Amino acid sequence: MPLDTKSPARPVNLSRRGFLASGAALVLATALPLRPARGQQGEAPAVQTLLELRPDGTALLRSPFVEGGQGIFTAMVQIVAEELDLAPEAFTVEIAAPGAGAALTGGSASTRSSYDRMRQLGASARAMLMQAAANDWGVAVSELSTEPGAVLHDGSGRRAGYGELAAAAMDLEVPATVALRDPATFRWIGSPVPRIDVRDKSIGRAKYAIDAEVEGMLLAAVQHAPRLGLTPSGIVNRAEVEAMRGVHSVHLLDGAVAVVAERFWQARRAVEAAEVTWAEGTAEWPMPADFSSAGFRDALAGDTGEPVEVEARGDVAAALDAADTVIEAVYDAPFLVHGQMEPPSTIARFNDDGTLDLWLPNQSPAQFRAAAAEAAGIDPSQVRINSQTLGGFFGRHFLYRTANPFPQAIALARATGRPVKLIWTREEDFLRDAPRPLGVARFRGVVGPDGPVALEAVTIGEGPTQRWYGAPAGADVSAHEGISGKSYDIANTFVGQVPHANPAVVGYWRSVGHSMHDFMYEGFLDELAVSGGLDPYEMRLAMLAGNERLRTLLTRVGELSGGWRPGPFDAGDGTTRARGVAMASPFGSEVATIAEVSLDRGRVRVHDIWTAIDPGRIVNPAVIEAQVQSATALGVSQTLLEELVYENGEPTARNFDRYPFLAMYDMPEVHVAIIESGAEMGGVGEPGLPAVAPAIVNAVARLTGIRVRSLPLSRHDFG
Amino acid sequence: MQLTVNGTAREVDVEPDTPLLWVIREELGLTGTKYACGVAACGACTVLVDGQPTRSCVTPAEGLEGAEIRTIEAVEETEIGRRVVEAWVEHQVPQCGYCQSGQVLAATALLSGTPNPTDAEIETAMSNLCRCGTYNRIRAAIHGAAEA
Structure with a gap:
């Protein structure tokens, strides 16, 4: 479909009589100028958002972003509804049409990257409806106004619903410029509008990729090689497997064995019965047979290579040399699986005209389309990506070459001549997930009577943006964000990265580098405070002198928690508790968090988390609160429990039974304050996570005197 | 075998040890019941069997004849x-x-x-x-x- 590239902010009128079977009357499209994916060079592809106004007065919005629990459909509706002047309840939302391409959903960027265009889209439709009414009534547009869903003429008292006007509006030009609403008069932007998908998700009606079905499809299950780089050389009991009930066929794939059957359970049972012999094959990232996460942690900690400079100020070397006391510490954080509740799946169907349809969970349809076309050996224009609601994502559904089922589904559909739905069991998901990388950072610092005077921090490792987009060390923000990008005023600082390849296939995990680096930096900052005899909260306030935005934020979280009170103190219920504080600056937003902990039979118990978040400007405070609660839960989970351990080249856990994560009994109370400072709009899906771990470990240090420099806490004994 | 799901008797032809989850999803087409771990660790597959919350991913269909099975759809x-x-x-x-x-x-x-x-x-x-x-x-x- 053609888009106006000269004036991309101006929507395009795509209305055609009979254009859509739904009987849509007015169809406007706008192209989103997408930011490139992390590390991606050059222009990212533009994508379309469609707004359809129907004769019954309802609207359909085709979202360029995928909904996976973050509330993006609701936020998109709020923005368009505000400018269109149509109540949010009158909207339905679908993911952007297959084949039209859609945006990358990630980086907590959906709302902030599309906000202006979505307003423009709604305002343009409203202007056209008003023009249609003006033409019909023979009055000037300037005499008209709207109320939700209708155009009004005060002079005559005439009123027409949007649905009645839509057919006439479709023949009009899209105005070159439209006035946007004064934010002071917003009704829905900035309001806690209820999520649009909550009822369906409460009664089992929401459909995910794993629920999709196409006519004539077969079901498939795979058994992966225990390590990347191995490939099947044969199946000892192949005849037996082929004879199992429901089995259609057995296939040797690159690095896996597959069984296709009438039912998934039959396929799974058969593939697990297969006695596969594995031989050395080829892989882009072969996993060494002796790889262990413990050994890799030691290798990173022992890598004394020259760091690539990321940030520098003053003269750290001189300040360290001149100091009587230099504080040194090494921090680490483990590999983590995404653990999204919906296991990965893909339906692949080759159509009679040679095109390929795919139904699959994904966060970046354009990238998946290109990769699927390559896997199928056809042109990308021949591939349709049918994006589905995600049963959680947290970074799981980006394009990771060895972590997505679709190449196998495509191969099986081609081999069988039938549509095939492949589901990875949880065990196969654990084996081929692209985990959050294990990370290590080394710190040296000097503290004076008024706070830190020197801080040197070096991360060692490889970030996912280097792996997937080739970003070089230093320029790969995912390898140091959360240690870089801090706002504290320290006279002498150096942040660097020592590149060190990771044998595992690493990926993006909610809040990416921030998920571990803020833990490391903010923990070390508290070590400096302790060494200098300074209060960690007051020290941070002093280090933010002149930064009113962050001083306000830190002050606000202090107030939210009832006033800064580090403890230890008697909570009156038999427990002794302490509090810790931390800050983070992730994805364009600013966050300050306080945690309260106690010990329960040697285990850390987190009672309360207070978080103040400043995303600059806000669309839906209820969605922001829910996202902060959710990010907090994942932050508490990784702090207390989570760790993917590798031994002999394989993860020792293959399912949730041996990879514990947060359950209800460990969930703290979460208190959220939202500050709308008016700064540039930041993200909300990820920023609630990074400050949780350091706030907890700082509280634990206050309570026990034990400084934890290695997550998770379940690895440590607090007696 | 015959299973009573959401008040209706349904005839299904499956291996007796097929987990109830897959009978519900694949034989009866009720996809509100979810597969997530398959080892009874997470509860996404929970249905009610005679009113009791039951992890259907590890519950064989055999032995459920005569029981009242209720899924999210009902x-x-x-x-x-x-x-x-x-x-x-x-x-x-x-x-x-x-x-x-x-x-x-x-x-x-x-x-x-x-x-x-x-x-x-x-x-x-x-x-x-x-x-x-x-x-x-x-x-x-x-x-x-x-x-x-």
């Missing part, structure tokens, strides 16, 4: 189920939603036996996992449904 057919769903909407519980079928049925079973559960009783009964971390809203919604 949750609103009981008064308590309706109240739980309303409370879930009121408290805006779901995020990605994938675990919520199991959560709603586990909560319905809890309230059927314990009309006014304490926090401790809720924590004991609600062992279902939620990766979006909606636990506090689940607890609040159960209290809300109890009061309704």
Whole structure:
């Protein structure tokens, strides 16, 4: 479909009589100028958002972003509804049409990257409806106004619903410029509008990729090689497997064995019965047979290579040399699986005209389309990506070459001549997930009577943006964000990265580098405070002198928690508790968090988390609160429990039974304050996570005197 | 074998040890019941068997003949189920939603036996996992449904 590239902010009128079977009357499209994916060079592809106004007065919005629990459909509706002047309840939302391409959903960027265009889209439709009414009534547009869903003429008292006007509006030009609403008069932007998908998700009606079905499809299950780089050389009991009930066929794939059957359970049972012999094959990232996460942690900690400079100020070397006391510490954080509740799946169907349809969970349809076309050996224009609601994502559904089922589904559909739905069991998901990388950072610092005077921090490792987009060390923000990008005023600082390849296939995990680096930096900052005899909260306030935005934020979280009170103190219920504080600056937003902990039979118990978040400007405070609660839960989970351990080249856990994560009994109370400072709009899906771990470990240090420099806490004994 | 699901007797032809989850999803086409771990660790597959919350991913179909099996699709057919769903909407519980079928049925079973559960009783009964971390809203919604 053609888009106006000269004036991309101006929507395009795509209305055609009979254009859509739904009987849509007015169809406007706008192209989103997408930011490139992390590390991606050059222009990212533009994508379309469609707004359809129907004769019954309802609207359909085709979202360029995928909904996976973050509330993006609701936020998109709020923005368009505000400018269109149509109540949010009158909207339905679908993911952007297959084949039209859609945006990358990630980086907590959906709302902030599309906000202006979505307003423009709604305002343009409203202007056209008003023009249609003006033409019909023979009055000037300037005499008209709207109320939700209708155009009004005060002079005559005439009123027409949007649905009645839509057919006439479709023949009009899209105005070159439209006035946007004064934010002071917003009704829905900035309001806690209820999520649009909550009822369906409460009664089992929401459909995910794993629920999709196409006519004539077969079901498939795979058994992966225990390590990347191995490939099947044969199946000892192949005849037996082929004879199992429901089995259609057995296939040797690159690095896996597959069984296709009438039912998934039959396929799974058969593939697990297969006695596969594995031989050395080829892989882009072969996993060494002796790889262990413990050994890799030691290798990173022992890598004394020259760091690539990321940030520098003053003269750290001189300040360290001149100091009587230099504080040194090494921090680490483990590999983590995404653990999204919906296991990965893909339906692949080759159509009679040679095109390929795919139904699959994904966060970046354009990238998946290109990769699927390559896997199928056809042109990308021949591939349709049918994006589905995600049963959680947290970074799981980006394009990771060895972590997505679709190449196998495509191969099986081609081999069988039938549509095939492949589901990875949880065990196969654990084996081929692209985990959050294990990370290590080394710190040296000097503290004076008024706070830190020197801080040197070096991360060692490889970030996912280097792996997937080739970003070089230093320029790969995912390898140091959360240690870089801090706002504290320290006279002498150096942040660097020592590149060190990771044998595992690493990926993006909610809040990416921030998920571990803020833990490391903010923990070390508290070590400096302790060494200098300074209060960690007051020290941070002093280090933010002149930064009113962050001083306000830190002050606000202090107030939210009832006033800064580090403890230890008697909570009156038999427990002794302490509090810790931390800050983070992730994805364009600013966050300050306080945690309260106690010990329960040697285990850390987190009672309360207070978080103040400043995303600059806000669309839906209820969605922001829910996202902060959710990010907090994942932050508490990784702090207390989570760790993917590798031994002999394989993860020792293959399912949730041996990879514990947060359950209800460990969930703290979460208190959220939202500050709308008016700064540039930041993200909300990820920023609630990074400050949780350091706030907890700082509280634990206050309570026990034990400084934890290695997550998770379940690895440590607090007696 | 014959299974009674949501009040209707259904004839299914499966291996006797096929887990109830896959009978419900693949033979009966009821996809509200979710597969997530397959080892009874998470509860996404929870259904009610004679009113008891049951992890259908590890429950063989054999032996269930004559039992009353209720899935999320029929949750609103009981008064308590309706109240739980309303409370879930009121408290805006779901995020990605994938675990919520199991959560709603586990909560319905809890309230059927314990009309006014304490926090401790809720924590004991609600062992279902939620990766979006909606636990506090689940607890609040159960209290809300109890009061309704």
